[in-house]
Amino acid sequence: MNWQEYQDAVGELYIQMNEFGIVKKNITIPDKVTGQPRQVDVWWELNLGGHIFKILIDAKKRKDKIDVKDIEEIIMLAESVNADKAIIVTNSEWTEPAERKAIHTGLDLRMFTIDEATDLIVEDKWLMCQVCMEDCVVLDNDGFLPIGGIINWWLGGTCGTCKSVYVNCQGCGGKAIINNEATWICNCSLEWSVFENQIFVESTDEEVEKDSRDIPYKDENQLEIEFPEI
Secondary structure (H helix, E strand, C coil): CCHHHHHHHHHHHHHCCHHHCEEEEEEEEECCCCCCEEEEEEEEEEEECCEEEEEEEEEECCCCCECHHHHHHHHHHHHHCCCCEEEEEECCCECHHHHHHHHHHCCEEEECCHHHHHHHHCCCEEEECCCCCCCEEEEEEEEEEEECCEEEEEEEEEECCCCCEEEEECCCCCEEEEECCECEECCCCEEEEEECCEEEEEECCCCCCCCCCCCCCCCCCCCCCCCCCC
């Protein structure tokens, strides 16, 4: 998930508050001094007793903690566009000095994880990627394979950021992460591989009906991993 997608998710979070006011995403507001346009991630206007209360919401997708400089920048932006209140929404934590500065200035800090953000804007979300922890896995592959007259159904998905491919064999319940260099053999004796984000499966048992596709990669050290149940 990049910062623009995170910003969009924060906007969707506050659009749920439309019944309490008007919410706009990714807009520009003239600077009260210079008249130049200032970009605002989310703008929320509430009518309270006949008075319009304006809230600026800034989305910050970070690996590092929010610091005092971040607080000061958003306070200055809020003042420049005549906002009555400012809120920073972040996937990260914040330093103690930043929290003290926020309390002193009346700015609110809100945690909004990548997991929560992808829940709002990603269709067919499956689970959070355990490889990069920066995005979710989208359920974009499924299929079946005859094994001894029984249909083996499987699910697969790809991380939107690091492109790791997740496989869940419904026959044995096995789960693994595979890629172009690493295949996986589940307890059904099926070998799983991926090519150009497409999952291929082949039985290692010569007596079992199977695909005829050759698998060009093999990694004997590929380990089965655990990830949450669907």
